[in-house]
Amino acid sequence: MSGAGGKETSTATGEQTANGGGTAADTRLKSNLGELLTWFQANDKLPQEIEPLLLRRFYQCMYGDVEETKKLIEVNYALRNKHPHLFIQRDPQDDDSRRTFEYADILPLPGLTPEKYKVSLYCFRDFDPYKMHHTEDTRAFFMVTDCRFVTPDDPNDPDVLSEGEVQIFDMKGTTMRHISRLTISTLRAYIKFLQLAFPVRLRAIHMVNCPTYLDRIVSVVKPFISDEVFKLIRFHTVSMDSLYEFVPRQMLPEEYGGGAGSLADLRTQTQKTLLDHRDYLMNPKHWLVEKTEKRNGGSWRFFK
Incomplete structure (x- = not known):
């Protein structure tokens, strides 16, 4: 779909x-x-x-x-x-979210590619695997994306919408201990939502700074990733230069050789967006499907 x-x-x-x-x-x-x-x-x-x-x-x-x-x-x-624990029961300012954003970056990058794709970057700030809490981190990821989906892709032209989504995962610091902390049910829910329910078309997933034991990591997670999604993944094992062939260099953070500002500045902007949209993210009227009898008020009582 x-x-x-x-x-x-x-x-x-x-x-x-x-x-x-x-x-x-x-x-x-x-x-x-x-x-x-x-x-x-x-x-x-x-x-x-x-x-x-x-x-x-x-x-x-x-x-x-x-x-x-x-x-x-x-x-x-x-x-x-x-999966309400991933998509509905959430608060960008609670302790779980704070822990995620302290050790990892989930950052929509400014601008669009020449193909009008929106690019997002995900990377560790702290490589300690015991700071990873996969379910809580996934909930934070969806909070960031839900904010982005109600924010114009181009502030100068709000009518322009992206034609697709490009995700960049920086694997620097990733170890098998990180992989062992994946929650299989959360991974399945994430992949299913990405493939069947995302309101944008996923165009590519770029894995950069891949470790030498990449094959071991892939062997663990591949069974839970659909063939359709796996075909979109590109592994960049030598340098960042191969990424620049797909994502304009100026769209990337300074730390990645780009001109989009520092990770710290992008992080500040993302956190501001989350705070500005906190009420929206936590408002059940936008996310919760009520039972019919509740939605129709008290009319159901006549049939008791």
Whole structure:
């Protein structure tokens, strides 16, 4: 559905190009998003509210196909509610989140690639494996991505949406002790959500600073990664130069030879975004699917 690649079809964007930016595409977009919002609000399988920008991302991810967008949205919230400890019961300022952000960076990088892809970087700040708590760290990852999905990709042009997602995982400092601390149920939930429910198309996963024992790490985690997702992974074993072939150097942090500012500055911006969106992240109206009798108020009591 979402996730890896996806078929290319004609979309509102294509119409807009054909019409030289005319109103036909705008009208279609507005009409389809209006239809999706009405459907969303009346659907007992979904929460009460959705941010307009997030709804647009779902729609774009499915290349402007309304029915496929509906399927993706339902899968997204079904998985969220199946794993509430990862997606609903959360607070970016609680102790678990603080511990994650103290030892690791989860950073959306500014700008878009020439292909209009959004890039995110994940790396350790502290290499102590006993500071890794996989489930709590995964919850923090989804908090950062949920904030990003309601934040414009290009502040100078809020109407521009990314055409895909590129993830960079820095394996510097990774040991087999880190791998042994993975929680299999969390890893499965993460991969399933990434492949089936992400509101953006996953284009590539780059693993940089790979250790010499990479084959051992891959042998442990590969059984839990779908073939579709695994095909998107590129392992950079020699230097950062091979990464620059896929991600513009100026988009990367200074510590990676880029021009996007320091890790510290990017970290500060990410934490500010989390704080600004704390109420949104913790508001059940945006995430929790209530039982039908609760959603319909007291009407169910007539049938007792």
